[in-house]
Amino acid sequence: MSLLARLAPHLPYVRRYARALTGDQATGDNYVRVALEAVAAGERQLPPSMTPRVALYHVFHAIWSSTGAQLETGAEAGGGDPASRLMRMAPRSRQAFLLTALEGFTPSEAAQILDAPVSDVEGLIAEAQSDIDAELATDVLIIEDEAIISADIESLVRELGHDVSATATTRDEAVEAVARHRPGLVLADIQLADGSSGIDAVKDILGQHDVPVIFITAFPERLLTGERPEPTFLITKPFQPETVKAAISQALFFHPARQKEAA
Known part of the structure; x- marks a missing residue:
């Protein structure tokens, strides 16, 4: 089996992780692209002791760490973009948490990826x-x-210390809910009850308010294609509570409007 064939099933997920880590789709994809180019050119080897998925994330992390987050599109060192904020503010613990909670690696696998005990x-x-x-x-x-x-999401959100401003089952209900009360975060399914789209609902909301969004879907590969605008934060069904918590934290941490409020 060719190298590309072994890595292809894992590319949508390492791209998801890269975007969550950097807080930006273009930045995350840049790092994944450079990692793949390094492997293809023989500059980085996939450790044979690791599974292909673990090895791919390991190489990605080696690239991300060695460049010092200098591949951002249009970014200036020390600026206010998400990647620069992460390099200044986020500890290594955030990487370990994302690998285990968002990507589903065991602590042992995360240790291999991060070269840590x-x-x-x-x-x-x-x-x-x-x-x-x-x-x-x-x-x-x-x-x-x-x-x-x-109901499960609502219970979890409240357990995390957040309030639920409203729940909606259709695009129209979502838009009406935002008109009544502006949320600080939107958790959106893709396929809704009346056949409407959660993506369209989010587009309507973002046309009025700048709020972070996390999409929920049972088929993440359908959104992580690289052929159209993609969500930075995504939860895969069925999800674990830790996954939801990680995604919410990252979405709030990286959102530009929230950073301005904290400044």
Whole structure:
């Protein structure tokens, strides 16, 4: 099997991780592209002791760490873009947390990716959890047509210290809910009850308000194609509570409007 064939199934997910880590689609994709080019040119080797997926993330991290986050499109060193903010503010624990909670790696696999002892990674995850718990609460709009899933998300959001401003099952309901109360975060399913699209609902909302958005879907590969604008933050169904928590934290942390408020 060719190298490309072995890596292809994992590319949508490493791109998702790269965007969550850097807070920007173009920046994340740049790092993934450079990592793949380095592998293709023989400049970086996929460690044979690792599975293809772990090895791909390992090479990506080696590239990301060695460049010092200098590949940002149009970014200036020390500027206010998401990648620069991450390099100044986010500890290594945020990487460990994303790898385990968002990408589903075990602490042992995350340790291989980060070239760190498992005990250190477990400590980093605990530190990240503490940082996330300290995040400021916000009002969340949930756009989800499955009642059980909507209730689960609402319960989890409240457990995290946030308020649920409204729940909606269709595009129209979502737009009406935002007209009544502007949320600080939107969690949106893709396919809604009346056949409408959560993507279209989000477009309507973003046309009026600048708020962070997290999409929810059972088929992430349909959105992570590289052929159209893609979500920076995405939760895959069925999801784990830790996954939702990681995505919410990153979406709030990286959103430009929130950074201006904190400045």
